Amino acid sequence: MEFDLFANVSRVVDLCAAPGSWSQVLSRVLIEGEKFGRAAWQDREARIRQQLLAVLSDEELSEEQKKDVERDLAKQHAESKPREDVKIVSIDLQPISPLAGITTLRADITHPATVPLLLSALDPSYDASKTANTNQSSSPVDLVICDGAPDVTGLHDLDIYVQAQLLFAALNLALCVLKPGGKFVAKIFRARNVDILYAQLKIFFEKVVVAKPRSSRASSIEAFIVCINFRPPPGFSASLEEPLGVGDRLDKLLVERQRQKPIVAQTLLQDPTRGTWDSLPVEPYDAGGEDITEVEAFDETGDDLETTGKHTRWIAPFTACGDLSAFDSDASYRLPEDYVSLPPVQPPIAPPYKRAIQLRNTMSGGAQK
């Protein structure tokens, strides 16, 4: 929530929504006006843990920071009042149980038929036959979220490809329905060639940051790519005939973008304390305010793009989001004795092998239930 995702957002498309966690958040923030995010500072549990050892005392908020948080909270509070003209469309492969105020659709986002389906859901007056050749929504949205992940096979190459295809499918839809300046959030796998993916997303958005919630396990390669300020390259139009992710359209766009970039000489700054010329100042994304020196490594490999994989690569800045005091998903906690586990809003969906289990049970005399 560091990115104020829901600020000034009223029209949202949520892709691969089941079991509906984002949609639930959306419905509560946008429709019911609840507050999330930094409100978590008030998490009593977390405070107690912090104070236990006063380990993080030097991280205690300064007065100024506290004011910031309060201002943010107030802002968020104001923004998260039930909004006018809220429209949320959720799409998933599995049926989603209806949530108040949300249009739910069962569809495969990689399927071409999904675009007209989504457009007509956003704009009831949409008529595919009349608006032939244009897949641009007449009533665009502010935010497209895609939380979809494939059932991983274990063949890393393939899983990364399938996840990227899911992202491209979401991006294809986003390009059709997103307002200029809109936001796009999607799940990614931080693995091989993810830097190529980052570079490709930079074509369409001003700012691309990879964010990992602290509630996501450290061992997990899943993270979110947060793309802010949608600004498609001039002359670009989303096309169903030529979807992204297939063919070399993206590669060409990248090369084009690279070509149009002004050539800027990199400036080396002398380090005043050590007198060396080694450190390039880097835009600090983690404004911890501590004296951690961010250094850019000198590349002495002598490789150029040609030899390192023939792709334009760019590493998006990483940010761990969620608060330090939030629950650590890697840690083990002892639950309080009176803890009652709440069932998830939607129970897990039926796996494809459900029938296989049933059949096996029947064959073995149906002893197991």
Next chain:
Amino acid sequence: MPVDVKLQRVLSQVPITALEFSDLPSGKQLVLAGQDNEIEVFDTEARQLICKFRIFDEQTVHGLSILPTAGDSPGKLLIWGAKLIAIVSTDGLDTGRVPSVVATATAPDWIYSGAFSPYDRSRACLVTAHNEAVLIRYEEKEGQIILEEVIAPARPGLYSASLTWLAADCVLVAAGTVFGEILVWKAWTGVGRERLHELLYVLTGHEGSIFGVDISPSYTIIGGRQVRLLATSSDDRTIRIWDISEKTDAIEQTNSHFSTARETGFGGDEANPTLGSRPPVALAMGHLSRIWGVKFSAATEPGILGTKNTLDIYSFGEDATTQCWKMEFHAENVTEIQEEKNILTGTLTLRGIYPLHEGKHLWSRAVSSSGNKQVIATGGADSRISLIEAHMTESEATSLPNFENASTPSVLVTVDIPKPSDETPQPKKKRQEIIGQYDFISDRELVAATSHGRLLLGTARAATLEWKEIQVEEVLHQDVERTYVLKQAAHGIAVLGATSGSVLIYHLVTDRLFRVASLPGKIVGITCLSTNIQREASGAKSLDILVHLYGASNPTWLKLSATTGDLLGQVEVSGLDPKFVTASASTIGQFLMIGSRHGWMSVLAPVGNGYQSVCDIPPRSPDAICAIVALPRSQDSQDRVSFLTTGRDGKFRIYEIVHTESVTNLELLHESSPPFGPMIEGAWFTDGPQPELILYGFRSKCFVVWNETRREERASVDCGGAHRSFSFLPGRSDRDPFFFTFTKTSTLFLYYQRRPMYAALKTGIHGREVRTMTSAYGLTATGAEDTTIRIWEHPEYGTDDAKQMKCLTLIKAHQGGIQRLAWSPLNSATDSGQVDSHLFSSAGSTEFFVWRIRSLRGGYSQLGVTCEGIFDETDVDKDLRIMDFSVQPRQDGIFIITMAFSNSFLSTYVFDKLDGFKVLARGAYTGACLTQVQPLTSLEGIIEASENEMAVLTASTDGHIVTWKIRQVENQQTKQWVLNNVTKVHQNSIKCLALVPASEGQFYVVTGGDDNSLGVSMLSRDIYQPVFRHVCRRAHAAAINGLAVKRVGESLVVFTASNDQRLKAWTVSKDGRICLQADMYSGVADPGDIEILPGQNQSVALGGVGLELWKTSLPG
């Protein structure tokens, strides 16, 4: 001086992602395997790697297809990986010439399948992940691949595809979608054509993604009808066979099915059945997991099934098994379908399951057929390649199995009892005659005693045993009838023990049966000391047997002539406990070793004219000790004597006899379980300079022969289970033919295995991700998600060709995936290179083990492993993970172990082999999961830990590094870990860390984070305060999971491994300046750890999904 670091990959063992057979004109059969970005070529007969060559720079090979040599036209390979295509000439491959890539190209999308056109050798077709047929032409002169056409009737996302050329301008495509649909369509090639594609079928019914499709050749089935079948496998755990023979009324080519606004995803629209769908011919469930692939036996086209009406089909699952199926068409339909009205139906029957791989997944497979012989190759995530000769053991009465027929690898027959000759007196009121006791006495001959008192000599010949009745003298008739034990005493000599107390000998050469002793009591057992298993005469002068009488613990030792079987004398055995019941015995060196039915062992030493028990070893388990086998000796064994025992507790053990003037005792050197049991009936060592250990016993209903040294199964015979009479006559080596006879429902069965039905073409490694590595004494230990620990010998590699990793031992004791491994920091390798050290391992659920690792002296060059400690703290939550630990040895052999727990606690224990773990100190962090712990005192070169001045450094998921000091708390036994300093370095989890001493009272802390960053912090040694903290934020594109640091002069060389599959080398100067030195593509996905292997040329080992060794330019 600046340090320059170069990296070169010298060894790689990663998942096998592509496989294909290649039959050369010379008759030689090759297997081509895709491993990472290379193709490896193996000779199937010699089971040897012929050559390997690189195809792509930074892309795994996902598939390959072969165009065989035809006349003057050389053979070619079509290879693909992701979007990349390569064509390779196989010219001269049989002469050992390394092929070269002749052309490469990039397809518009990920490729699932491909094949050259048999009609035009320059053309090929590939199918992409969006159901596109990509037609390419190879221009030989220019050495170019030209993408001619991309044809697609619709572009749904696929998980599998298969294609076959029907004509020079027509390709049949079968595509399995993510959502369980199967599209069968034709692509018509040729520019300017009006109609490019024709959708034949949309097959629905699978309830999950389609992971495997295979188009059959065109078969002629009974009735003369031509059929083409499609096999599919899915996430829903089913295999389905479909009839995709061409119909005249192909459904209209239509795009409306795909483009109208409609709800899609799982679960079809019941009301509107999909166009062109039909029910499958047959459906079956076999695997307990997702099924990655299915294949038809590769018959030559057009395949003719003839009168059999059956087909062989193979499936390959995530459970890492290959399953063989028989497809049988329902006969009544076969005649009816001539009228082209009925839908073809059939049944799939499971014929065999082959679990030949470790861990999970079979990523590649190939089937080769020549004549009746079918060979299946499978490639796993464990980087192993297995060959299976898909022959079902013939047991049907109709087929006449033949021992001399070399085409079948094995035969199983039932053996009838011969009718008694007329002279034999017929017993009157007896029940049906059955064969009771039997044993092989030579490589062909078997002696059997029947319940009617007949003694038979069987000779294995042709289809069965040829029986001959052994003449039994009238006086011995009673004894034979009361035979309780019948065993081979030596080559050509059988010994019989009767409840009458008589010991009889049958001597093959003279065909004579005679009594050698009459003992006062019922004989309940005989143990032959001088035989393990004898196929031929051993040359020994005498043979020794122990006869066990009912109710007597001390056996009677009979010494017989090895040539005639005559009694030479008796040896007195004394001193066994009255409750001792002998189950096995053997002479080991000068000692007699006896194992009991209840797990006890007794060491007997020669005393005067006999043997006296000098030492009783209490049981490790209450189960019987089945066999005692001496370890092969070698020159450096000296006076050390070792032996091996197998038991009914599923374990085998290796002991050394410790013998001084005053004490005789046994030292346990090794204890482990093979992947079968619990009945491990016996063992032997193969001949040769490098003896291998072979174990045999039972697993569930099967008799199993297992090569423990190579960790490969050699045989598995369905005999009904462990509790039965059997006789096993193995070959000299574990690959030689062998006989196995067994009794099942009172019937005698004879099994003959001519050759193993499966073999490893390439040996594998861990079946799942390597998470941790530790290296010392020339040994590298790896721990993986597959819950096993393996210890490897450092491979020697020459100028270019790396050898395979050689696994010395495998430890399987943990229940969860291994989290961390560490060798004891004390170097305890002796001068002679003999290892005697401790290894520590941790895993989930607070599992922590202390292992003693020792070289086994003598001719068996594996490692001995025993468990010396299991962490079992009652006050620690069992669900916790021990994320990391540090070990510091004390002079007195005691270890101080500090563990970092996932609940943010830090505990230090004193470990002693006898007393176990005792708490020394505890501490608690903020709640964040601790990920690393390292002793700070070791920086000073102090290996010995002083309990009052300990200090450790931890790192955690909150990105902080923390130093701790130990403090005594008044009136409390347990000391306390107190925070000394907290320093933030990373944004979130610190995944790897190394401490390196620097000069001037400072030390480096090098860290790798989940935030893609590489951190280098300098801390002062006295107060452990940071001097500087440098962070390189975008060191990798993904989380850094492992790092290894080597100090070279004033600089540090850091190697980092990340999820982005780049192996990078960095140098860090004294002032914290970081330079990238090398940035290499690695084929190891999801790397867990990286380790510097000491040696002449320093190399780096990288472990994850597979293992890689990289040679560095650093001096050793």
